[in-house]
Amino acid sequence: MVSAISDVMAGLVPAIHVWALGMKNVDARDKPEHDDSSRLAAYPMTEIIDATRSSPTVVPAPPLLAVRNIEVVYDDVILVLRGLSLDVPKGAIVALLGANGAGKSTTLKAISGLLKTEDGEVTRGEILFEGSAIAGIDPDKIVRRGIFQVMEGRRIVADMTSLENLRLGAFTRRDREVDADLDMVFNYFPRLKERTGLAGYLSGGEQQMLAIGRALMARPKMILMDEPSMGLSPLLVKEVFSIIQKINRDLGVTILLVEQNARAALSVASHGYIMEQGKVVLDGTADELRDNEDVKEFYLGGAGDQRKSFKNLKSFKRRKRWL
Numbered sequence: 001m002v003s004a005i006s007d008v009m010a011g012l013v014p015a016i017h018v019w020a021l022g023m024k025n026v027d028a029r030d031k032p033e034h035d036d037s038s039r040l041a042a043y044p045m046t047e048i049i050d051a052t053r054s055s056p057t058v059v060p061a062p063p064l065l066a067v068r069n070i071e072v073v074y075d076d077v078i079l080v081l082r083g084l085s086l087d088v089p090k091g092a093i094v095a096l097l098g099a100n101g102a103g104k105s106t107t108l109k110a111i112s113g114l115l116k117t118e119d120g121e122v123t124r125g126e127i128l129f130e131g132s133a134i135a136g137i138d139p140d141k142i143v144r145r146g147i148f149q150v151m152e153g154r155r156i157v158a159d160m161t162s163l164e165n166l167r168l169g170a171f172t173r174r175d176r177e178v179d180a181d182l183d184m185v186f187n188y189f190p191r192l193k194e195r196t197g198l199a200g201y202l203s204g205g206e207q208q209m210l211a212i213g214r215a216l217m218a219r220p221k222m223i224l225m226d227e228p229s230m231g232l233s234p235l236l237v238k239e240v241f242s243i244i245q246k247i248n249r250d251l252g253v254t255i256l257l258v259e260q261n262a263r264a265a266l267s268v269a270s271h272g273y274i275m276e277q278g279k280v281v282l283d284g285t286a287d288e289l290r291d292n293e294d295v296k297e298f299y300l301g302g303a304g305d306q307r308k309s310f311k312n313l314k315s316f317k318r319r320k321r322w323l
């Protein structure tokens with residue numbers, strides 16, 4: 001147990017390392033985020049700015065997260081994101097899709113601040129969360145603002161139990177509702193309650209569920225999920241995505257969902273962005289993207305679509321209309 005915690009402190013599990021750093025300070029968020037009544041309320045997506053007019057002017061509410069034209073450089077020289085912009089409205093599930101190496105994980109790390117742990121930097125543009133600029137802020141402070149990243153590859157602590165892993169997620173909290181939230185997580189993932197052994201012995205699907213449950217324990221306003229479908233059977237992908245959708249609906253947690261599995265992601269998202277080589281090449285509602293001929297051809301080609309889409313790169317480049 002002690003060694004597991006020191007592993008965490010040593011940064012072997014970067015996301016947890018961030019929460020551990022957060023233990024030094026009392027959570028600045030004074031209002032409990034998990035007051036059920038407020039969380040269950042629908043989030044208004046628009047606001048009326050002039051109620052005295054006969055036909056009121058309705059303007060879209062500012063997005064919860066706005067990424068504006070960012071560039072990201074690793075090791076001072078490797079330019080990976082080249083002017084990437086996207087919006088995530090409050091309460092939404094937004095999908096960020098693209099092939100391996102497009103820059104999806106880098107985008108999430110730029111938002112969560114974890115870029116710093118990999119010698120990466122946002123060198124241009126801005127990232128606004130609830131209207132405040134957050135690019136370059138330390139990752140523990142970003143967790144405190146309410147953004148939590150579930151990293152690629154299910155970074156749970158293998159030699160701790162599920163319960164211990166879940167408690168790690170609550171490291172930034174000082175309220176008395178941690179036990180109630182454990183019950184809530186076990187409600188979403190009953191299998192985790194049955195598995196009392198070390199998390200390293202959980203199946204891939206159970207580890208993914210644990211990683212998501214651990215994020216919920218931080219009471220985030222927004223979860224950044226990096227490829228939750230990776231390595232899971234189609235049946236489990238369905239199960240995990242339906243839980244993601246349920247969490248979003250029940251708790252109002254906003255989700256930015258990074259996926260190579262476009263079909264699964266678009267089945268739960270309201271809006272999607274497709275990125276290639278460090279920038280967004282197409283975006284639209286989930287329905288628009290599902291109906292788009294290029295997206296169908298290159299991202300939704302059916303089982304094994306990655307093979308079909310990317311094997312013949314020449315034809316891919318010739319046919320794509322967005323480049």
Ligand SMILES: Nc1ncnc2c1ncn2[C@@H]1O[C@H](COP(=O)(O)OP(=O)(O)O)[C@@H](O)[C@H]1O
Binds near residue numbers: 105
């Ligand atoms: N820590 C890093 N240092 C240098 N280059 C990196 C680092 N992480 C990712 N890259 C590079 O950035 C590009 C995008 O990677 P990534 O964001 O992981 O893409 P994706 O998640 O879409 O597969 C790749 O070319 C990758 O090699």
Ligand SMILES: [Mg+2]
Binds near residue numbers: 104105106152226
């Ligand atoms: Mg990735």
